[in-house]
Amino acid sequence: MQQENMFPIVAKEYTARQINIINSPKQLGHCDIDSEPYLKKLGIDILNKKQPIQFSPNVNEAIHRWAPYVQGFSASFVQSVFDQYKNDYKNPTVLDPFTGCGTVQVQSKLNGYKSFGTELNPLLKFIAETKLNSWDVSPKELLKVFNKLDLSHHTKAPRFLKSEKQFSKEVLSNLEVLKGGIDSLSSRTNKKIIDLLNLAFSSILVDVSKLKRSPCLGYSKSKKVDPHAPFVLMNQKVYQIIEDLKIIQSEFNDFISIPSQVFLSNSMEYNHSNKFDLVITSPPYMNGLDYVINYKIEMGWLNFADNQTELKKVKDEMVVCDNVSKGLIRNFQPIYSNDWIEDIKSSIQSNILRRGKYRRQDMPFIVHKYFDDMYKVFKMVVPKIENGGRFILVVGDSLIADVYVPTDLLIAQIGKDLGLNIEKIEKARNRRSGQIRSYKLRETIITLRK
Numbered sequence: 001m002q003q004e005n006m007f008p009i010v011a012k013e014y015t016a017r018q019i020n021i022i023n024s025p026k027q028l029g030h031c032d033i034d035s036e037p038y039l040k041k042l043g044i045d046i047l048n049k050k051q052p053i054q055f056s057p058n059v060n061e062a063i064h065r066w067a068p069y070v071q072g073f074s075a076s077f078v079q080s081v082f083d084q085y086k087n088d089y090k091n092p093t094v095l096d097p098f099t100g101c102g103t104v105q106v107q108s109k110l111n112g113y114k115s116f117g118t119e120l121n122p123l124l125k126f127i128a129e130t131k132l133n134s135w136d137v138s139p140k141e142l143l144k145v146f147n148k149l150d151l152s153h154h155t156k157a158p159r160f161l162k163s164e165k166q167f168s169k170e171v172l173s174n175l176e177v178l179k180g181g182i183d184s185l186s187s188r189t190n191k192k193i194i195d196l197l198n199l200a201f202s203s204i205l206v207d208v209s210k211l212k213r214s215p216c217l218g219y220s221k222s223k224k225v226d227p228h229a230p231f232v233l234m235n236q237k238v239y240q241i242i243e244d245l246k247i248i249q250s251e252f253n254d255f256i257s258i259p260s261q262v263f264l265s266n267s268m269e270y271n272h273s274n275k276f277d278l279v280i281t282s283p284p285y286m287n288g289l290d291y292v293i294n295y296k297i298e299m300g301w302l303n304f305a306d307n308q309t310e311l312k313k314v315k316d317e318m319v320v321c322d323n324v325s326k327g328l329i330r331n332f333q334p335i336y337s338n339d340w341i342e343d344i345k346s347s348i349q350s351n352i353l354r355r356g357k358y359r360r361q362d363m364p365f366i367v368h369k370y371f372d373d374m375y376k377v378f379k380m381v382v383p384k385i386e387n388g389g390r391f392i393l394v395v396g397d398s399l400i401a402d403v404y405v406p407t408d409l410l411i412a413q414i415g416k417d418l419g420l421n422i423e424k425i426e427k428a429r430n431r432r433s434g435q436i437r438s439y440k441l442r443e444t445i446i447t448l449r450k
């Protein structure tokens with residue numbers, strides 16, 4: 001499948017990595033062409049259905065906007081799934097095995113649907129749960145508690161983070177005062193109000209720091225933050241929450257008590273006691289983001305992690321990303337494989353050998369572990385889908401060491417192996433490869449049916 005580059009370029013002023021990129025046979029390549037042999041074997045076509053599926057429009061949507069989240073769904077995508085199948089399921093029970101900040105579950109509740117989810121990052125579980133289960137908080141009471149915060153206490157910034165580097169001196173001191181105010185609320189204060197204030201506090205942290213998330217967390221040289229920004233943004237966030245609570249209590253009052261549960265657990269292991277009509281999810285993308293390091297600031301300030309070892313422990317339990325511990329990959333014993341995975345692994349292996357150097361020499365095994373992890377999730381979820389129910393996943397494909405990995409088609413194959421039918425695969429948008437910018441990748445919606 002690999003083509004030889006006819007005109008290899010070697011120039012002294014380039015780094016080895018740059019030379020590999022310039023000489024890549026995948027320059028100007030396209031996932032659609034590289035997918036052809038796989039599609040032929042599956043006997044399906046990919047339909048074009050351009051639509052916004054990323055989180056960004058959620059910043060204008062009630063509740064969804066309480067916490068910024070780069071890696072989430074758009075609420076309107078989840079709504080479009082509900083609308084599409086409203087005649088197939090009267091009152092569906094919904095599952096999201098990778099809850100994240102809870103987009104699927106919040107949108108389920110806004111439709112009056114019961115929902116369940118699993119999430120391994122305790123901060124994200126907290127955010128999702130607070131967005132789901134504080135609809136009955138009195139806006140007046142929240143405002144009263146917020147206005148009376150005692151700002152004479154300081155809560156020290158988490159010691160294991162480099163807070164002095166991440167925030168200006170004044171901002172850091174103002175954050176310590178704000179957090180001190182929340183932490184000194186009496187134990188008689190409604191816990192849901194304390195949770196909402198902590199959620200509001202966590203959601204402003206990156207905005208007032210010297211960092212940006214785009215989508216990985218990194219320093220921004222050009223960013224300027226006013227010393228009073230923590231108070232200004234916290235105020236805005238609390239007023240936004242108050243506004244949304246008023247909307248909920250006037251327009252969605254009947255749904256306030258609809259059960260919505262998020263379990264702090266591993267979707268590869270969690271045995272649900274319910275059955276589901278719709279499973280809607282967006283798993284981590286292969287080679288993608290580290291969902292722990294990206295949220296370490298909020299995890300530290302909200303006491304969900306005390307040190308790097310704890311962060312690493314959560315990360316290594318997750319569906320694998322390329323930032324995972326080497327030891328975990330060394331000890332990896334697969335329970336699932338197929339010819340496609342084996343071919344992809346050996347192509348990656350030989351390209352790494354040809355290059356002589358690669359970011360992770362163990363990349364073939366990371367790729368294998370990704371599909372093995374997804375297989376384990378499917379093993380737990382598929383038996384819990386009602387007959388006629390659907391499993392809908394939004395995923396992106398990858399280009400790794402010049403080898404195309406059709407993540408969507410491999411996941412569809414896993415579903416097929418476990419008895420699901422591939423109903424359709426739709427391309428929602430094109431993406432660029434992070435390694436070879438001219439190579440076109442895609443983001444697809446896989447719909448599997450039991």
Ligand SMILES: C[S@@+](CC[C@H](N)C(=O)[O-])C[C@H]1O[C@@H](n2cnc3c(N)ncnc32)[C@H](O)[C@@H]1O
Pocket residue numbers: 069071072073074097098099100101102103104118119120121124265266267268281282283284285291317318319
């Ligand atoms: C793409 S995000 C999901 C975003 C979600 N759709 C939203 O809109 O908020 C994937 C999530 O899966 C979580 N995760 C990764 N591995 C997991 C596992 N084994 N079990 C449960 N959650 C996991 C990550 O922490 C991350 O929040």
